[in-house]
Amino acid sequence: MEQKVLPIKDSNVLTQVQRCLQEDFKAVVHNYTIFQVGKATLLRVSDILRLKRGRDCFDEQGNVQRNAFLHDQRTGKANHLYLKPVTGNLLAYQSWLQQANLVSPWLFPSLQHPEKHITEKNFIK
Structure with a gap:
């Protein structure tokens, strides 16, 4: 079965997703930051x-590029x-x-295996 992913166009739905x-979730900052980076970069x-x-994201001094x-x-x-909109995040x-x-x-390492990045299958657990 093919699943379609559509953009969130309703600001109320966007607020609900961000609040959720x-x-x-257990890894609150992890998942929220992934969402915010996606929203800002459209990746x-x-x-x-x-x-x-x-x-990709930080310089040698730990500042956001x-x-x-x-x-x-x-x-x-x-x-x-352009990462300036998510600098605080x-x-x-x-x-x-x-x-x-x-x-x-990795910017978003696996919580169980930090040497690997997380995958789409396990990032909202």
């Missing part, structure tokens, strides 16, 4: 989950990402990663 991600989840901390560059996994198309997330002692090259 902030309150109802597919598969591309968001493949982001690397140093290469203004822009990132990557190639879309499915189409190979080049994407320039990414800094809060980075702090959460440090508190959780999750050391990984």
Whole structure:
């Protein structure tokens, strides 16, 4: 069965999704940040989950980069990402990663296996 994913066009639904991600899951900051990065960059989840901390989002001093560059996994198309709208989210997330002692090259590491990034199948558990 094919599933269609449609954009959220209703601001009330958007608010409900954000509230749910902030309150109802074990890895609150993890899932919420994935959602916020997706909303700001319009990337597919598969591309968001493949982001690397140093290469794509943070500089050597731990500051959020203004822009990132990557190639879309499915189409190979080049994407320039403007990260300024999610700077606060990414800094809060980075702090959460440090508190959780999750050391990984991936921006969104697996909570059970930090050497790997999480997959679409297990990121909202």
